[in-house]
Amino acid sequence: MNLYKLSLHEVNKAFEKLGCDKPGTKILAKKCxxxxxxxxxxxxxxxxxxxxxxxxxxxxxxxxxxxxxxxxxxxxxxxxxxxxxxxxxxxxxxxxxxxxxxxxxxxxxFLFTKQAPTKIMGIINANEDSFFKDSRFNGSNAVKRMEKLIHDGAQIIDLGAVSSRPGSVAVSAQEELSRIKPILDTIKIEKLYEKATFSLDSYAPDVLKYAMDCGFSIINDITGLANNEVAKVAAQYDATVVIMHMQNDPRNMQDDPHYEDVISEVHDFFQERIEKAHSFGVKKIILDVGIGFGKTLEHNLKLLKNHEHFRYFGYELLIGASRKSMIDKIVPSDISERLPGTLAIHLEAIKNGASIVRCHDVKEHHQAIKVQEAIQSNL
Structure with missing residues (x-):
């Protein structure tokens, strides 16, 4: 006689091997x-x-x-x-x-449906003050970089022209558009949107409209639809909106952030902004808990441990902790040394419900995710 414990990922295969019928397998799996x-x-x-x-x-x-x-x-x-x-x-x-x-x-x-397949969102920054210099590109270099990210495994490209790192100051919509207009025009002319889904990291309505006209279909809004005009643009173009949680704004978000209960407060924020999105006719939503946006290390870790909770709303979850300073607070490290910590966070987030991973290092994430999927599959 031999006994061993099965993982949740293995139970369906094990029931099938036993010869259980399909209806019985479904009932038994729920009990596990x-x-x-x-x-x-x-x-x-x-x-x-x-x-x-x-x-x-x-x-x-x-x-x-x-x-x-x-x-x-x-x-x-x-x-x-x-x-x-x-x-x-x-x-x-x-x-x-x-x-x-x-x-x-x-x-x-809380009876979640099957988790969506994992997608990688590669990051391109068209500004000189983004926190990770290796993600900064402009003009033709940006387009070449996008093509490489797509080749490396990115299904989504997230373009941004305004830094949201702690202490950063917003720029005018005119300045933002001037930074990315050549890239947007090239994407439209070369029809790159046929090779990947394009997302704009912005909360400026006029800039978002220009991007939507160039083939973009995702609005990545770090303010979580604070501006009604952004919600109107999203509804007009039937765009997907990433609603991110952030306490305060980039200028002061890391000035002693405080929560009575971070899980409950982020939940309530999502509840309110989802209702707002629906009221404007926005149907497609992705949720982002906002790792590092107005959170201490403790807050970030608690959100990661309880990430699956936010599947409660029925929308896909995005995780974006690529090379962020929370890694330095765990193991002192320069930003150039944080890829291993990034992979650890993102793989754990996928296990806990995330299905979209926003990252700088697409090729490395693609390999890590494929290995994780093989481990968890029923092959």
Whole structure:
């Protein structure tokens, strides 16, 4: 007799090898996928009901001492359940009082669909003050670089002309456009948008319009649709919008950033901006937690550890930590030495729900991601 533990990635293949039928395999796989969900400000009556309902189906709810005698009117709790049990609870709690009907709807949102295939977004900067000098290009050099990034494995090219590094100051829309207009014109003339998807890292409406007319289809907005005019442009061109979270702005975002609960606050920000996007008719959305944008190392690490949570909204997640200073805070290193740390962060983010990786080093990421996919595949 021999026993060994299966990874979640191997269970479907193992069930198939056993000879289980397909409907049975689907049910069994849901039982293997365990969720741990933190619930804040739960009515004590709801906590007692949810605890009993969870236990009745083999799940559990961790609650503070004193809940059974209603010592406090509202409490926090942690639900531990597999996907099958979440399905049951999301139905069962609809008929219960104390706000459990709303909880039931929330629980259903954690039954994530299959993660989208990983895509690499290569970075091109058309400004002289971007934080990583090796990503700076202009004119014909920028186009050659784009073609190389596409050859190396980038499905998306993200072009920017304004630095967003800590302490940077924004420039006028006229200056921004003057920096990238020759590149945009070349992309349009040579129809490079037929070889890859093009994204503009900007929040200037007129610049974005020009890019959309040149074949761009993604708006990478570090302000997260703060400007209504950007939302209007996105809707007009049926563009995809990357909604990124940032506390304050690049000038002061790293001046002692503070959160009561970074996961909850980023969640609330996404909730608000998604609703705003929908109100303007924006349908295609990507979410970016904004690693390094108004966050300490602790905040960044917590967001990475809990990255899968943000799949709750049903949109693809982008991760962008390429060569950022959080790596230096873990292992002292110059920006030119941060590729290994970047790969570690991005591969972990992919495991935790990210499907778009924004990076400077496309070829290295392509290799690392393909190896990771081979390890996790059912081959």
């Amino acid at each position: 996928d365990v969720h741990t969900i933190y619930i804040k400000n739960l009515h004590v009556g709801a906590a007692n009901i949810l605890k009993q309902d969870a236990l009745s189906i083999g799940a559990d709810l961790a609650v503070p001492m004193g809940v059974i005698v209603a010592r406090e009117p509202y409490v926090d709790a942690i639900l531990i359940a597999n996907s099958k049990q979440l399905e049951v609870l999301s139905v069962k709690e609809r008929a219960q009082p104390f706000g459990l009907k709303a909880i039931a709807k929330e629980l259903k949102s």
